[in-house]
Structure formats: C-alpha cells, structure tokens
Amino acid sequence: MAYQLLLTPGDGIGPEVLNDTRRVLGWFQQNRNMAFETEEAAIGGIAYDTLGTPEPDETIAKAKKADAVLFGAVGGPKWDTLPFDKKPERGLLRLRKDLGLFANLRPAICFDALKDASSLKPELVAGLDILIVRELTGGVYFGEPKEITKLPDGQQRAVDTQVYTTHEIERIARVAFELARLRGGRVCSAEKNNVMVSGVLWKQVVTAVGAKEFPDVKLTHMLADAMAMQLVRNPKQFDVIVTDNLFGDILSDEAAQLTGSLGMLPSASLGAKDANGRQLALYEPIHGSAPDIAGQGVANPIACILSFAMCLRYSLGRGDDAALLEKAVDRVLADGYRTPDIMQPGMTKIGTSEMTAQIMKALDKLKQ
Numbered sequence: 515m516a517y518q519l520l521l522t523p524g525d526g527i528g529p530e531v532l533n534d535t536r537r538v539l540g541w542f543q544q545n546r547n548m549a550f551e552t553e554e555a556a557i558g559g560i561a562y563d564t565l566g567t568p569e570p571d572e573t574i575a576k577a578k579k580a581d582a583v584l585f586g587a588v589g590g591p592k593w594d595t596l597p598f599d600k601k602p603e604r605g606l607l608r609l610r611k612d613l614g615l616f617a618n619l620r621p622a623i624c625f626d627a628l629k630d631a632s633s634l635k636p637e638l639v640a641g642l643d644i645l646i647v648r649e650l651t652g653g654v655y656f657g658e659p660k661e662i663t664k665l666p667d668g669q670q671r672a673v674d675t676q677v678y679t680t681h682e683i684e685r686i687a688r689v690a691f692e693l694a695r696l697r698g699g700r701v702c703s704a705e706k707n708n709v710m711v712s713g714v715l716w717k718q719v720v721t722a723v724g725a726k727e728f729p730d731v732k733l734t735h736m737l738a739d740a741m742a743m744q745l746v747r748n749p750k751q752f753d754v755i756v757t758d759n760l761f762g763d764i765l766s767d768e769a770a771q772l773t774g775s776l777g778m779l780p781s782a783s784l785g786a787k788d789a790n791g792r793q794l795a796l797y798e799p800i801h802g803s804a805p806d807i808a809g810q811g812v813a814n815p816i817a818c819i820l821s822f823a824m825c826l827r828y829s830l831g832r833g834d835d836a837a838l839l840e841k842a843v844d845r846v847l848a849d850g851y852r853t854p855d856i857m858q859p860g861m862t863k864i865g866t867s868e869m870t871a872q873i874m875k876a877l878d879k880l881k882q
C-alpha cells in the first residue's frame with residue numbers, strides 16, 4: 515500500500531527545499547521498496563494570494579487524510595501588513611491545532627563537520643545531541659481569551675491566556691519519557707513554577723507521570739529562564755527537554771542556533787494514536803521561509819530532507835532508512851560540500867539542487 519504524503523510547499527524557500535526533498539523521496543521509492551503517493555496543497559501566504567485565506571479548509575481536510583504532511587515554510591515581508599487572522603502563520607497554527615499535533619520533536623544536534631560553525635566554543639558543542647519535546651497545541655498560543663479590547667479611557671488592553679490541563683501535560687510528558695528511554699534516559703522539564711500557576715501544575719503533573727510510569731527515566735526540573743542560560747553555558751548536560759508551547763518555541767531556537775546548524779535541523783509534529791494505531795503527523799524544517807534568499811537556488815535543503823528522515827522513522831516505521839539518509843547527509847558534509855549558509859574556508863560551495871544530488875550519490879554508495 516502506498517504512503518499518502520501531502521506536500522505543502524508554502525512560501526519563500528519552502529517550495530525549493532520541498533521540491534528537492536521530493537527527489538530524495540523518489541530515491542527511496544526506487545531503491546528501498548517503498549511506494550509514495552504525493553499530492554500538493556496551498557498553505558500560508560501563497561494560499562492567501564491564490565485562495566484568499568492562509569488556512570484553506572481544503573488543505574486542512576487533505577492533511578487529515580494523509581499519512582503525513584511534508585511542510586515547507588510560511589511567511590514573508592509581502593504579507594507583514596495583513597491583519598493578524600490573515601497572516602501566513604495562521605495556516606501552520608491551524609494545521610497543528612486541527613490535526614491535534616500536540617507533540618513537537620525538535621532535535622538539536624551538532625554535525626561534527628560543523629562544530630566550528632557554532633557561536634559557542636567547539637568543545638562545548640561537539641557531539642551535542644539534545645531532543646526538545648515542545649507541547650504544540652496548548653498554552654498561550656491557543657488559550658482564550660485572546661483579544662485586544664478598548665478601555666473606557668481610550669487605552670487598549672491585550673490579553674493572551676496561558677492555560678494547561680492535566681491531560682495536556684500528561685500526554686506530552688509521556689512522549690518525552692518514552693523518547694528518553696530510547697536515548698540517554700534523562701528528561702529535564704522546563705517551566706516557571708515560581709511565577710506561573712500553569713508552571714506549578716506542569717511540574718506537579720510531569721513529576722507524577724515520571725514517578726508512576728517511568729521510574730527508570732531520570733527526571734529533573736529547571737526554571738525556563740535558567741535553562742536558557744544553561745543551554746549556552748553547558749548544553750551537553752541535557753538529553754531530552756520537555757516544555758510548554760511558548761518556552762519550547764524560544765528554547766528550541768536557542769538550542770538550534772548553538773549547534774551551528776540552524777539551517778539544517780528538522781522537526782516532527784505528532785498527534786495521538788487513534789484506536790487503529792493511526793497517528794497524524796507533520797514534518798517541517800525549522801528554518802522558516804528565508805525570503806531574502808528565496809528563488810535563487812541557494813537554500814540549504816538539508817533540514818527539509820532530514821525532516822523526511824524523521825517521517826521515515828516516526829510515521830513509516832522505517833528507522834533503518836531514516837538512519838541511512840542521516841548518514842548520507844553526514845557523509846556529504848564530511849566530504850566538504852556546503853550551501854552558502856554553512857560555507858567555511860576550504861570547503862566546496864554548492865547550491866540547493868547540487869546538495870541534493872550529492873546526498874543521493876551518497877545514498878547510492880551507502881546502500882551497497
């Protein structure tokens with residue numbers, strides 16, 4: 515049976531990197547006994563331009579039917595002046611919410627070939643391998659009320675609401691603990707239980723889930739601000755980090771940048787398994803739409819290609835193939851090939867499509 519993949523290229527460099535990921539997908543189809551059926555749908559700014567909304571119902575419906583969504587990127591200066599509810603980001607947020615993709619996995623790994631590209635000293639980041647598990651459908655992103663009202667004296671008042679229930683915290687904690695079992699066996703939970711009551715509940719619930727269901731996993735807690743500091747002081751102390759939607763947004767950008775590989779990191783957003791074991795999922799490079807370099811053929815396709823590797827691992831149960839693809843990327847970097855964003859002295863500068871070609875060549879060599 516063919517895997518149904520929905521491709522949503524979106525804006526900026528999204529279409530370029532996703533197009534190249536499609537080539538890699540073709541390689542797996544030809545060489546690894548897999549069948550994919552792909553379809554494309556509009557999301558974000560391009561959807562607004564062509565269909566009048568950044569979050570077309572049709573795209574959401576198709577995404578719900580697909581085995582997985584491969585997402586490019588959304589946003590760009592062209593749409594900056596649109597009202598809040600028409601901005602390209604709405605498309606991504608609605609996909610997350612409507613598909614129930616509550617678990618966002620953001621690995622922050624430092625490729626050995628790139629350890630000098632980090633803004634931290636190479637010895638602090640060499641071998642770094644952190645997994646951030648970010649809650650993705652709750653918290654201040656979606657809490658109600660969320661509004662700007664007028665006060666009698668003419669001022670305005672803006673409210674966002676940070677809200678979490680026991681169930682929401684339990685399920686994300688379980689994802690983090692389960693993943694920790696497959697890695698270093700440690701989870702650090704970040705919240706602000708000194709200031710926020712949602713943080714008090716977060717800490718309580720994560721602690722209870724850990725004690726009851728995962729006594730073999732070592733759990734620690736850290737205030738989110740302290741974690742921001744520890745991530746630049748000594749990032750290798752972390753294995754799996756679990757945190758809420760907003761802290762996860764911030765801490766994952768920080769962690770990604772300190773690997774020196776910001777443009778290279780993938781992500782997975784997963785829903786709950788239904789009674790038949792079916793799990794909705796979306797895979798996305800974390801770099802965003804990079805409008806400044808869009809259309810020039812220079813974007814780094816690696817983050818998107820590695821997002822497809824995560825798709826192989828988490829949606830298709832093909833961990834071996836995921837590892838093969840990750841190894842191919844590693845090999846190409848070790849051989850000195852670089853897109854402009856990660857260019858270093860003495861290396862070979864290449865564009866998007868050549869990078870993809872090199873990765874496919876490496877796959878050819880590795881498969882034997």
Ligand code: IPM
Pocket residue numbers: 603606607763
């Ligand atoms: C991310 C992005 C999104 C977020 C934006 C584009 C809505 O920053 O995926 O981290 O804030 O979640």
Ligand code: MG
Pocket residue numbers: 763764767
């Ligand atoms: Mg972000």
